[in-house]
Amino acid sequence: MAVTKRRGYxxxxxxxxWQRIWQERGVLRAxxxxxxxxxxxxxxxxxPSGDLHMGHMRxxxxxxxxxxxxxxxxxxxxxxxxxxxxxxxxxxxAMKAGIHxxxxxxxxxxxxxxxxxxxxxxxxxxxxxxxxDPSYYxxxxxxxxxxxxxxxxxxxxxxxxxxxxxxxxxANEQVISGRCWRCGAVVEKRDLEQWFLRITAYADRLxxxxxxxxxxxxxxxxxxxxxxxxxxxxxxxxxxxGLEGEKLRIYTTRPDTLFGVTFMVLAPEHPLVExxxxxxxxxxxxxxxxxxxxxxxxxRLSTEREKTxxxxxxxxxxxxxxxxxxxxxxxxxxxxxxxxxxxxVPGHDQRDFExxxxxxxxxxxxxxxxxxxxxxxxxxxxxxxxxxxxxPFSGLDSRAGFDxxxxxxxxxxxxxRSTRYRLRDWLISRQxxxxxxxxxxHCDACGVVPVPKEQLPxxxxxxxxxxxxxxxxxxxxCPACGQPARRETDTxxxxxxxxxxxxxxxxxxxxxxxFDPGLANRWMxxxxxxxxxxxxxxxxxxxxxxxxxxxxxxxxEAVEPFTRLFTQGMVKRGGQVMSxxxxxxxxxxxxxxxxxxxxxxxxxMFIGPPEDDAEWTDEAVSGAVRFLQRVWRxxxxxxxxPVTGSGADPAxxxxxxxxxxxxxxxxxxxxxxxxxxxxxxxxxxxxQDHLQRGGERGEAWDEAVRTMILLLHPMAPHITEExxxxxxxxxxxxxxxxxxxxPELAAEPEVTLVVQVAGRVRDRLRVATGLDERSAIERAxxxxxxxRALGRERPSRVVYVPDRLINLVP
RNA sequence: GUCGGCGUGGCGGAACCGGUAGACGCGCCGGACUUAGGAUCCGGUGGGGCAACCCGUGGAGGUUCGAGUCCUCUCGCCGACACCA
Numbered sequence: 001m002a003v004t005k006r007r008g009y010x011x012x013x014x015x016x017x018w019q020r021i022w023q024e025r026g027v028l029r030a031x032x033x034x035x036x037x038x039x040x041x042x043x044x045x046x047x048p049s050g051d052l053h054m055g056h057m058r059x060x061x062x063x064x065x066x067x068x069x070x071x072x073x074x075x076x077x078x079x080x081x082x083x084x085x086x087x088x089x090x091x092x093x094a095m096k097a098g099i100h101x102x103x104x105x106x107x108x109x110x111x112x113x114x115x116x117x118x119x120x121x122x123x124x125x126x127x128x129x130x131x132x133d134p135s136y137y138x139x140x141x142x143x144x145x146x147x148x149x150x151x152x153x154x155x156x157x158x159x160x161x162x163x164x165x166x167x168x169x170x171a172n173e174q175v176i177s178g179r180c181w182r183c184g185a186v187v188e189k190r191d192l193e194q195w196f197l198r199i200t201a202y203a204d205r206l207x208x209x210x211x212x213x214x215x216x217x218x219x220x221x222x223x224x225x226x227x228x229x230x231x232x233x234x235x236x237x238x239x240x241x242g243l244e245g246e247k248l249r250i251y252t253t254r255p256d257t258l259f260g261v262t263f264m265v266l267a268p269e270h271p272l273v274e275x276x277x278x279x280x281x282x283x284x285x286x287x288x289x290x291x292x293x294x295x296x297x298x299x300r301l302s303t304e305r306e307k308t309x310x311x312x313x314x315x316x317x318x319x320x321x322x323x324x325x326x327x328x329x330x331x332x333x334x335x336x337x338x339x340x341x342x343x344x345v346p347g348h349d350q351r352d353f354e355x356x357x358x359x360x361x362x363x364x365x366x367x368x369x370x371x372x373x374x375x376x377x378x379x380x381x382x383x384x385x386x387x388x389x390x391x392p393f394s395g396l397d398s399r400a401g402f403d404x405x406x407x408x409x410x411x412x413x414x415x416x417r418s419t420r421y422r423l424r425d426w427l428i429s430r431q432x433x434x435x436x437x438x439x440x441x442h443c444d445a446c447g448v449v450p451v452p453k454e455q456l457p458x459x460x461x462x463x464x465x466x467x468x469x470x471x472x473x474x475x476x477x478c479p480a481c482g483q484p485a486r487r488e489t490d491t492x493x494x495x496x497x498x499x500x501x502x503x504x505x506x507x508x509x510x511x512x513x514x515f516d517p518g519l520a521n522r523w524m525x526x527x528x529x530x531x532x533x534x535x536x537x538x539x540x541x542x543x544x545x546x547x548x549x550x551x552x553x554x555x556x557e558a559v560e561p562f563t564r565l566f567t568q569g570m571v572k573r574g575g576q577v578m579s580x581x582x583x584x585x586x587x588x589x590x591x592x593x594x595x596x597x598x599x600x601x602x603x604x605m606f607i608g609p610p611e612d613d614a615e616w617t618d619e620a621v622s623g624a625v626r627f628l629q630r631v632w633r634x635x636x637x638x639x640x641x642p643v644t645g646s647g648a649d650p651a652x653x654x655x656x657x658x659x660x661x662x663x664x665x666x667x668x669x670x671x672x673x674x675x676x677x678x679x680x681x682x683x684x685x686x687x688q689d690h691l692q693r694g695g696e697r698g699e700a701w702d703e704a705v706r707t708m709i710l711l712l713h714p715m716a717p718h719i720t721e722e723x724x725x726x727x728x729x730x731x732x733x734x735x736x737x738x739x740x741x742x743p744e745l746a747a748e749p750e751v752t753l754v755v756q757v758a759g760r761v762r763d764r765l766r767v768a769t770g771l772d773e774r775s776a777i778e779r780a781x782x783x784x785x786x787x788r789a790l791g792r793e794r795p796s797r798v799v800y801v802p803d804r805l806i807n808l809v810p
Numbered sequence: 811g812u813c814g815g816c817g818u819g820g821c822g823g824a825a826c827c828g829g830u831a832g833a834c835g836c837g838c839c840g841g842a843c844u845u846a847g848g849a850u851c852c853g854g855u856g857g858g859g860c861a862a863c864c865c866g867u868g869g870a871g872g873u874u875c876g877a878g879u880c881c882u883c884u885c886g887c888c889g890a891c892a893c894c895a
Binding site: 219226250251253331332341342343344349350351352420536537609612615619623624626640675679754756758759760764798799804805808 | 811813814815816821822823824829830833834835836837843848849850851852862874875876888889890891893894895
């Protein structure tokens with residue numbers, strides 16, 4: 001006989017049902033018109049590279065949890081999603097498997113969407129954005145033209161980073177320690193004519209506005225500040241001996257050390273190298289320049305390596321003291337920074353010091369430490385001090401010396417104060433197929449001509465091949481004069497695509513402009529942005545740049561795009577980051593089939609502080625499973641817990657309930673999801689204890705059950721929705737209001753008072769909250785353990801921290 | 811090399827402003843129920859000791875009535891930057 005066994009909590013039975021209902025009811029669809037205050041909750045959109053694993057999902061679970069939480073608290077939440085869909089992996093896959101990049105990309109998107117859905121992660125899909133879709137990249141092109149019109153996009157011949165494996169150029173930000181950020185190949189230098197965005201024009205604002213980002217992790221702000229690397233200094237002209245009227249301009253941040261110059265160094269690429277070199281040094285210099293050009297970035301930038309360089313035979317004159325100093329060339333001086341030439345002060349710059357030591361050049365002390373001049377230097381002294389051997393400036397504090405020397409130099413008309421940045425302009429040309437075409441035309445007669453905005457988009461051809469190999473793409477006519485012309489065949493860096501997607505979400509269906517300014521202002525700035533730290537510089541800096549440019553163009557009000565940033569840690573398994581290549585990813589599909597989506601979500605939140613890396617342990621998931629089963633049983637089968645004790649107290653249960661509301665609310669707010677789970681587990685323990693002490697299931701019990709369901713819902717949406725329905729809750733749990741804690745009900749009438757003698761714990765007493773000191777001492781002295789420790793003595797001193805501790809010091 | 815961050819039971823991790831170290835969970839040990847249990851429930855679980863107590867947050871000092879928390883030095887791990895004048 002087939003007996004239908006009661007099955008209890010079976011996640012696989014209920015999860016698809018609620019996913020369908022949420023979708024049908026349009027839960028989490030953001031209303032552009034609403035009485036509720038807006039809340040823009042954003043997770044970094046992914047590159048659709050294939051299967052998502054639970055490492056990726058951490059980001060989306062956090063985002064979903066937070067959306068649901070803010071929604072229950074009464075906000076109109078915008079929680080959109082999309083795909084950073086242009087990029088190299090699609091091309092690599094295409095070459096390997098013979099699939100068109102677009103097909104590969106679209107397949108991956110479909111797959112990832114399904115995986116998100118099976119975890120109960122909700123988005124307003126009506127705002128979905130896909131960067132490789134012409135409806136999106138049309139506006140990426142439009143924005144490029146906006147930058148062009150505003151003088152922020154330009155073409156220049158420059159030595160650029162070339163990745164020989166990916167066969168494309170890279171931005172500075174995409175070269176990590178001399179290697180390609182994507183494939184790890186050693187990057188080469190090539191002289192190419194390329195497109196740049198003038199991000200340096202925004203360097204000051206990008207730096208100064210970091211101060212507005214109080215809710216960003218300190219770490220990220222510091223990284224951005226270092227990357228921009230603003231420095232204040234002085235440019236000075238040094239006359240070159242034997243070249244009348246020729247000046248060698250240098251940049252220094254230490255004008256106070258000008259009297260310590262003992263030689264000059266030019267970058268090998270410096271334009272004056274040829275002319276300052278004397279005939280007898282010509283051969284040597286030429287060989288050195290040649291070698292420097294060929295050296296890989298890695299070798300050249302390595303600080304480990306001993307410094308190299310050669311003398312040019314030429315001399316410059318120190319304009320302040322008339323001294324002749326030799327001119328050298330060395331590759332530790334970079335053409336791309338400052339003026340590509342330095343005055344070398346080996347006494348007070350460690351790099352110059354090392355160079356001087358290597359080549360037997362003189363070292364002169366011009367800044368004395370507080371202990372007085374040291375004469376012979378063992379290393380460069382880089383701290384401030386008193387100026388010595390500095391002519392009229394001797395005796396001055398070196399900090400004041402900065403301005404004194406700078407004023408003097410400016411008065412003489414041989415230099416000027418100057419601010420420099422480490423940040424370079426953003427190289428955006430890519431010689432790849434799968435990207436957004438740069439919308440310009442090259443005409444022999446008219447030069448560079450932008451494609452008129454009404455002709456956008458410049459469509460990517462269907463044929464998968466480099467655009468420069470597709471005449472049907474690049475053969476065109478000039479929009480200005482109509483003569484035959486050639487289309488630009490470079491595509492844009494994909495970081496451009498992701499620099500404005502958060503704006504597109506605010507009006508994703510807009511067909512006449514990139515976004516509706518009114519709606520952008522309704523939703524922007526993003527209130528909460530969540531993603532990985534790996535984007536601390538690249539994406540987050542570029543997006544800030546775009547936001548500022550669009551602000552200046554009058555398209556959006558906010559000057560910063562992301563108010564609060566949270567960077568979550570990576571998920572590891574077996575000590576390694578979860579990834580396809582390591583083969584250690586936990587597939588959501590398997591997890592959902594075995595333990596259910598809710599258990600997976602709860603475990604992922606319980607695993608540790610979200611900002612830290614976490615180690616995924618398969619066995620530990622069972623803790624989350626058991627917890628959910630217990631919540632199910634407490635709610636629907638409370639009678640199944642055996643009564644094994646007595647003394648249940650409804651007031652205690654209420655207290656725990658309200659304390660849990662306080663804790664979970666604060667924890668969700670502060671992104672402490674691991675302790676929020678712990679708090680809910682404690683409430684479950686308290687509820688179970690209540691039942692097992694024979695507690696009645698009255699008002700206090702019902703409140704505990706309802707509260708548990710509501711507080712748990714953002715983390716475990718399916719089971720809570722099902723339980724909500726079964727206990728007769730009104731509407732959807734997802735639509736319910738967040739519970740409010742009553743501080744009076746949450747207050748503890750009694751506390752444990754720790755009793756110490758001489759700082760060592762001797763006893764613990766249960767006392768009424770707010771007990772006065774006199775009574776506390778009395779109670780403490782009455783303790784047997786205290787008397788043992790204290791002996792017959794009276795305490796000479798008492799430290800009393802009400803409701804916490806009393807310390808009796810003999 | 812420089813700058814940040816982190817070192818807490820067998821494991822993941824709690825601990826507000828300096829005030830009960832180890833919440834919560836995994837694992838483990840013992841027990842109950844059971845035809846069975848990888849279900850469920852009960853109890854235990856930092857180390858030493860019969861106990862009173864003692865020791866214990868990488869290590870060594872210091873400040874304090876009191877230190878995981880503050881200070882100095884030191885070791886180890888992780889991250890960022892890496893000749894930017």
